[in-house]
Amino acid sequence: MNFFQAQDQARGKTRLLIFLFVAAVVSLVALTNLLVAVSMGFGLGPDAVAAQPPELWLLISASVVGVIAVASLFKFLTLRGGGRVIAESLGGQPIHQNTQNPQQRQLLNVVEEMAIAAGLPVPPVYLIPEPSINAFAAGYSQDDAVIGINQGTLDLLNRDELQGVVAHEFSHILHGDMRINIRLIALLSGILFIGMIGYGLLRGSAFSRSKDRGQQVVFALGLIIVGYGGTFFGNLIKAAVSRQREFLADASAVQFTRSNEGIANALKKIGGHATGSEIQAKAAEESSHMFFGSIKSFSRFMATHPPLEDRIKALQPQWQGALSENSSSAAVAGTAGFAATPPAAATSADQVVSQIGQGQIETAATLLRSCDTTLASAAHDPYEARGLIYAMLIDPNPEIAQAQLDKVHAQAEPGVPAYTVQLLPLVRASSPSQLLLLLEMAMPTLKELSFPQYKRFSSNAAELIVFDQQVDTFEWVLHRVMTKELYAHFERPHRSVGRIGSFRKLQNEAQSLLSVIAHRGPSAEQSYAAGAALLNLARPLSSLADFDYEHLNQALGELRNLKPLQKQQLLEACAAVALADGQMHSEQYALLHGIAATLDCPLPLTNEQYDTP
Amino acid sequence: MELIILLIVVAVLAFWVVSIYNKLVALKNRHENGFSQIEVQLKRRYDLIPNLVETAKAYMAHERETLEAVIAARNQAMAGLEAAAGNPGDGAAMKELAGAEGILSNAMGRLNVVMEAYPDLKANTNMMQLTEELTTTENKVAFSRQAFNDQVTEYNTYRASFPPILFASMFGHPTDAELLEFEDSAEIQAAPKVSF
Numbered sequence: 001m002n003f004f005q006a007q008d009q010a011r012g013k014t015r016l017l018i019f020l021f022v023a024a025v026v027s028l029v030a031l032t033n034l035l036v037a038v039s040m041g042f043g044l045g046p047d048a049v050a051a052q053p054p055e056l057w058l059l060i061s062a063s064v065v066g067v068i069a070v071a072s073l074f075k076f077l078t079l080r081g082g083g084r085v086i087a088e089s090l091g092g093q094p095i096h097q098n099t100q101n102p103q104q105r106q107l108l109n110v111v112e113e114m115a116i117a118a119g120l121p122v123p124p125v126y127l128i129p130e131p132s133i134n135a136f137a138a139g140y141s142q143d144d145a146v147i148g149i150n151q152g153t154l155d156l157l158n159r160d161e162l163q164g165v166v167a168h169e170f171s172h173i174l175h176g177d178m179r180i181n182i183r184l185i186a187l188l189s190g191i192l193f194i195g196m197i198g199y200g201l202l203r204g205s206a207f208s209r210s211k212d213r214g215q216q217v218v219f220a221l222g223l224i225i226v227g228y229g230g231t232f233f234g235n236l237i238k239a240a241v242s243r244q245r246e247f248l249a250d251a252s253a254v255q256f257t258r259s260n261e262g263i264a265n266a267l268k269k270i271g272g273h274a275t276g277s278e279i280q281a282k283a284a285e286e287s288s289h290m291f292f293g294s295i296k297s298f299s300r301f302m303a304t305h306p307p308l309e310d311r312i313k314a315l316q317p318q319w320q321g322a323l324s325e326n327s328s329s330a331a332v333a334g335t336a337g338f339a340a341t342p343p344a345a346a347t348s349a350d351q352v353v354s355q356i357g358q359g360q361i362e363t364a365a366t367l368l369r370s371c372d373t374t375l376a377s378a379a380h381d382p383y384e385a386r387g388l389i390y391a392m393l394i395d396p397n398p399e400i401a402q403a404q405l406d407k408v409h410a411q412a413e414p415g416v417p418a419y420t421v422q423l424l425p426l427v428r429a430s431s432p433s434q435l436l437l438l439l440e441m442a443m444p445t446l447k448e449l450s451f452p453q454y455k456r457f458s459s460n461a462a463e464l465i466v467f468d469q470q471v472d473t474f475e476w477v478l479h480r481v482m483t484k485e486l487y488a489h490f491e492r493p494h495r496s497v498g499r500i501g502s503f504r505k506l507q508n509e510a511q512s513l514l515s516v517i518a519h520r521g522p523s524a525e526q527s528y529a530a531g532a533a534l535l536n537l538a539r540p541l542s543s544l545a546d547f548d549y550e551h552l553n554q555a556l557g558e559l560r561n562l563k564p565l566q567k568q569q570l571l572e573a574c575a576a577v578a579l580a581d582g583q584m585h586s587e588q589y590a591l592l593h594g595i596a597a598t599l600d601c602p603l604p605l606t607n608e609q610y611d612t613p
Numbered sequence: 614m615e616l617i618i619l620l621i622v623v624a625v626l627a628f629w630v631v632s633i634y635n636k637l638v639a640l641k642n643r644h645e646n647g648f649s650q651i652e653v654q655l656k657r658r659y660d661l662i663p664n665l666v667e668t669a670k671a672y673m674a675h676e677r678e679t680l681e682a683v684i685a686a687r688n689q690a691m692a693g694l695e696a697a698a699g700n701p702g703d704g705a706a707m708k709e710l711a712g713a714e715g716i717l718s719n720a721m722g723r724l725n726v727v728m729e730a731y732p733d734l735k736a737n738t739n740m741m742q743l744t745e746e747l748t749t750t751e752n753k754v755a756f757s758r759q760a761f762n763d764q765v766t767e768y769n770t771y772r773a774s775f776p777p778i779l780f781a782s783m784f785g786h787p788t789d790a791e792l793l794e795f796e797d798s799a800e801i802q803a804a805p806k807v808s809f
Contacts, residue, residue: 066621074628078635088642096650197620382650382760383753415752448650450763453756 004568007176020237021187025068028230029061035222036060043215072190079182083139083146090281092126092148097380097445103154110166111147116437117364118170119602121485122444123147132275135292137169140182143488145173157266164253164263165292171252177245181290188234195227235302242289242304250311257361264315271308271323360604371434372426379441382448386457387419391427392435393464400468411460432586436593439478443485454490471549473587477594484597500561503535509555511539516552517577519544520587531577556598567599633777634784640771644764644790648701650757655694658750662687665743672734679727686717702765702790714795758793765790
């Protein structure tokens with residue numbers, strides 16, 4: 001299953017959940033009404049119940065619905081604040097991108113390789129101070145996703161196993177499981193709140209001296225039963241959904257890492273470890289289904305994760321049931337030893353677009369290693385990263401470059417201009433695809449800035465982009481990536497709605513988009529035709545003299561509203577245009593990168609062909 | 614019937630109070646986590662200083678006092694950092710760290726003045742690298758301190774705003790968090806130099 005199908009299915013699943021939830025609320029309303037009738041009949045006799053005006057029942061129904069809605073909405077808004085809210089509530093501490101701790105450095109490297117292979121933003125990583133082996137992914141969309149890892153995971157797993165665990169969490173991010181998770185938690189907390197009101201009433205009635213105290217107690221007890229009963233059944237649904245997603249995530253982890261050993265061994269170590277995957281933090285319970293392993297032992301139907309044995313068997317059918325007993329001794333291996341066939345070169349558009357294919361992580365690791373180490377370490381330091389981004393924006397023309405550097409000297413924080421000057425030759429010696437990688441690596445680092453620092457940085461960057469009165473392809477891509485990740489983090493996350501299921505209304509936009517890409521390579525006519533055929537687009541190639549970014553932004557703004565499967569078609573058409581001559585030109589690859597970022601789609605790495613000048 | 618309306622009103626109020634509580638906790642977490650970035654940079658600085666002193670020793674045997682003062686100040690600042698890291702934003706801890714840092718800066722300043730008299734030392738490649746790295750690290754300290762102070766200010770502003778101020782003490786946020794100000798702050802906060 002690829003990203004787009006998964007997104008599409010996730011929407012379908014959400015609709016099913018909403019249906020189940022509406023059914024649950026209706027039965028809760030009916031039960032509460034019944035309860036009031038019974039407790040009233042208990043106090044005043046059956047005739048009094050029949051004599052009540054119908055407005056009473058209407059009011060009771062409305063208030064039950066209102067309470068659930070308010071409670072769910074509240075929880076939803078809290079969780080929607082992004083993954084870092086959840087990670088912090090579990091006691092997590094962010095791992096700084098410039099950490100000197102070798103364990104943490106290794107973890108960040110693994111996360112980075114995976115993100116770049118998947119074409120997803122590199123998520124911030126939180127360390128959870130628990131000795132057990134576990135991990136989670138949290139967040140509402142891919143832009144505010146975070147990954148949390150227990151200290152025990154770092155201490156006990158080797159690099160391959162860690163990679164398996166991280167790949168599992170990336171599957172949750174890629175398949176949109178986190179959004180379903182958050183909705184589930186919110187809905188459940190709404191139902192649970194009914195029970196909590198009953199509990200509060202019961203305690204209140206203990207002090208009450210009024211004559212209808214018996215009535216109140218019956219009513220309160222009833223609410224407790226309704227609320228907790230509802231939560232119980234809600235949890236059954238949640239657990240059933242969660243177990244399916246876990247199998248999928250395990251399978252995807254194998255697909256991403258090209259090895260079933262890493263993740264299977266990690267699961268075996270959980271089985272052999274004294275505290276397994278248990279989490280002590282109280283707040284963990286409601287997000288139990290986000291974790292890699294079960295946070296405590298549940299009965300079979302309430303379990304959020306399939307039994308360890310089943311998960312290992314699914315990964316390794318020939319497994320005999322031996323768990324790793326000696327997992328208490330720390331085993332920190334060096335770098336991953338990939339010994340497999342080199343990745344096949346992808347020359348078809350759907351391979352570029354659809355999913356993290358085999359070997360991409362290896363490609364990502366190789367590409368990351370090929371980046372200049374000074375630049376890579378600058379991308380990991382919040383202070384130096386700004387100098388790096390400024391350097392990427394300095395024009396090749398010496399006169400303009402000097403004027404831009406003067407601007408950096410005048411407006412950047414002390415010390416940063418020196419970095420820009422120092423990094424400039426290295427940046428100029430790097431290939432465009434390396435610069436795109438460095439840009440992605442710098443994003444989680446720049447999220448560590450404070451808000452005023454971010455403001456100053458982004459306005460400086462914007463001024464450098466428009467300094468020469470024109471915006472070139474790379475500047476446009478840089479701006480798109482920064483908008484997607486930093487603007488969403490610091491200011492307002494923008495969510496694409498995705499309601500349009502056909503290209504018919506967006507023919508003009510699709511035409512301009514494909515034309516822009518076609519004009520970046522040789523034989524524009526032919527390339528354009530290759531993409532237009534995929535979309536059944538009858539429009540001819542539009543003649544564009546210059547790179548008109550405003551026009552492109554406008555077209556993409558409309559195309560963002562496509563449904564996931566149509567976005568996939570669109571991206572495949574874009575990739576087909578770029579690949580029509582059998583090669584991916586670096587400028588076209590950069591464009592694809594920016595387009596995918598704007599459409600909120602991942603663009604996984606496929607091979608190193610992108611460096612063709 | 615009134616009971617139900619009352620319950621809904623109470624529920625909405627409760628949610629509102631809970632969200633104030635959550636926001637206070639989130640802002641506190643954020644600035645406390647922000648301190649660790651300063652810690653990383655200060656530690657780096659404290660690691661560099663002994664190397665610098667070692668290199669200098671070979672050239673300036675007669676300046677033992679100055680060198681010892683640097684090491685003593687560095688050790689004291691390190692102790693201050695450890696205390697502050699356990700409790701970021703605490704008034705006393707922040708003041709102590711700022712004081713120790715001030716003494717260290719003074720000692721380093723004196724060392725720099727003394728070094729002027731040793732051109733050989735200044736021309737030493739190792740020394741030049743160390744000085745350069747120390748300057749960068751100091752810039753980074755200033756930068757991460759600025760980020761921390763921004764986060765502390767955000768927390769303090771929210772805490773002192775209405776209505777959170779009504780609940781802040783009750784929820785365990787009785788006092789403002791302390792900014793971390795070093796003696797050099799005037800220089801850092803001043804507008805950047807313009808050079809054309």
